[in-house]
Amino acid sequence: MRDLSIGFEVVVLGGGPAGCATAMALAQHGIRDILIVESGDYTSARVGESIPPDTRLLLNELGIWEEFLQQAHEPCLGSCSSWGDDVLGYNDFLFNPLGHGWHLDRIRFDQFLAKMAARKGITVCTNTRFVRCEPQGSDGHGLSLQSKSDEKVKEISARFVVDAMGMHSGLARQMGARKRFLDRLICAYGFFDYSATHDFSRLTILESSEYGWWYAARLPNNKLAVAIASDPETVRQRALCNARDWLCELKETRHIAPIVAGREFNLERPLTYPALSFILDKISGDNWLAVGDAASSYDPISSQGIYKALFDGLSAAKIIVQYLAGEANSLDAYQIDILSRFNHYLENRNFFYAMEKRWPNSLFWTRRQERTHL
Numbered sequence: 501m502r503d504l505s506i507g508f509e510v511v512v513l514g515g516g517p518a519g520c521a522t523a524m525a526l527a528q529h530g531i532r533d534i535l536i537v538e539s540g541d542y543t544s545a546r547v548g549e550s551i552p553p554d555t556r557l558l559l560n561e562l563g564i565w566e567e568f569l570q571q572a573h574e575p576c577l578g579s580c581s582s583w584g585d586d587v588l589g590y591n592d593f594l595f596n597p598l599g600h601g602w603h604l605d606r607i608r609f610d611q612f613l614a615k616m617a618a619r620k621g622i623t624v625c626t627n628t629r630f631v632r633c634e635p636q637g638s639d640g641h642g643l644s645l646q647s648k649s650d651e652k653v654k655e656i657s658a659r660f661v662v663d664a665m666g667m668h669s670g671l672a673r674q675m676g677a678r679k680r681f682l683d684r685l686i687c688a689y690g691f692f693d694y695s696a697t698h699d700f701s702r703l704t705i706l707e708s709s710e711y712g713w714w715y716a717a718r719l720p721n722n723k724l725a726v727a728i729a730s731d732p733e734t735v736r737q738r739a740l741c742n743a744r745d746w747l748c749e750l751k752e753t754r755h756i757a758p759i760v761a762g763r764e765f766n767l768e769r770p771l772t773y774p775a776l777s778f779i780l781d782k783i784s785g786d787n788w789l790a791v792g793d794a795a796s797s798y799d800p801i802s803s804q805g806i807y808k809a810l811f812d813g814l815s816a817a818k819i820i821v822q823y824l825a826g827e828a829n830s831l832d833a834y835q836i837d838i839l840s841r842f843n844h845y846l847e848n849r850n851f852f853y854a855m856e857k858r859w860p861n862s863l864f865w866t867r868r869q870e871r872t873h874l
């Protein structure tokens with residue numbers, strides 16, 4: 501392992517999809533000295549598993565498409581939804597020239613990205629947590645970072661730093677950025693054993709209910725992930741983080757309940773995750789920028805988080821190269837790009853939530869139909 505006290509050209513904080521994509525794209529642009537600082541070790545549970553067919557283009561651009569295929573994740577043939585209607589509507593990828601999408605084993609996917617980054621000569625430092633950032637030197641060039649590993653503090657300096665730490669936006673917030681929230685959903689996840697092989701199970705299934713929406717997707721290793729997205733107070737009031745109550749609510753669904761009937765639920769209690777919809781008011785500054793969920797986070801209904809993380813990484817790398825070459829204005833272009841893609845996401849999100857008219861008195865649906873802008 502290289503001595504971290506010797507400065508790096510670029511340090512990427514967070515080794516998820518956005519961080520690994522940024523680092524790999526920078527390496528493709530000829531940046532040599534890149535460090536990824538990752539707090540975990542790619543063994544604990546991560547959520548976000550469905551990726552659309554166009555992700556292929558991004559993995560190809562990163563030069564890792566063939567290797568990705570060898571990972572044998574679960575093909576996703578499209579989605580079917582009961583949304584605005586009791587009947588299931590189908591939206592498959594049959595005629596998509598890029599083929600099908602994927603349901604990922606997320607731990608394995610993130611491990612794979614970090615391995616590909618290391619193979620491209622990037623130093624990946626796991627079990628190391630970013631703590632603080634200070635301007636470096638009196639000339640203001642670069643940044644000085646403090647990270648912790650085994651409670652030992654490490655000092656790292658870099659000409660440029662990327663915040664890819666997910667929705668905590670740890671560096672950006674230290675740089676004074678604030679989140680502009682649109683929505684704060686909670687998702688409560690459970691997993692079932694599922695060994696059926698018929699094609700229906702390879703579709704993502706979406707079903708709205710009076711107080712939120714349910715989602716089911718088949719994962720590799722014969723697992724079925726089922727989640728409900730709802731408001732935090734509903735999750736609390738209906739005790740949806742308790743297995744018994746969560747399973748009782750699931751039984752009330754029309755389409756997902758029959759699929760999981762008789763299957764073994766293999767968790768003590770559902771796992772809960774915040775699913776925030778926000779954008780930072782400041783996405784970049786002197787010698788830093790944010791990518792992926794650290795910059796902006798989309799409602800999981802969009803299934804765009806991982807695609808966006810990879811896309812952000814590719815576009816951020818171009819911007820960083822220009823910035824390091826002396827084009828200070830390049831960061832403004834990046835900010836505009838992230839904001840315009842967020843606005844595009846908002847249009848789609850609003851359209852989707854507006855389609856559900858079956859529960860005009862439901863707080864869940866009226867909130868989402870009324871709050872359509874930041």
Ligand SMILES: Cc1cc2nc3c(=O)[nH]c(=O)nc-3n(C[C@H](O)[C@H](O)[C@H](O)COP(=O)(O)OP(=O)(O)OC[C@H]3O[C@@H](n4cnc5c(N)ncnc54)[C@H](O)[C@@H]3O)c2cc1C
Binds near residue numbers: 537630774775776807
């Ligand atoms: C319930 C739920 C369901 C979702 N479903 C989907 C889906 O079906 N499809 C989809 O595309 N997206 C989905 N998403 C969104 C998707 O998971 C995220 O958009 C995606 O993971 C963002 O990638 P990222 O690299 O920006 O952030 P992350 O994946 O969050 O990666 C951040 C990395 O930074 C590391 N880190 C954090 N803090 C520190 C620190 N202090 N120091 C060092 N490292 C740190 C973390 O360990 C992690 O590896 C879902 C999200 C939620 C919450």
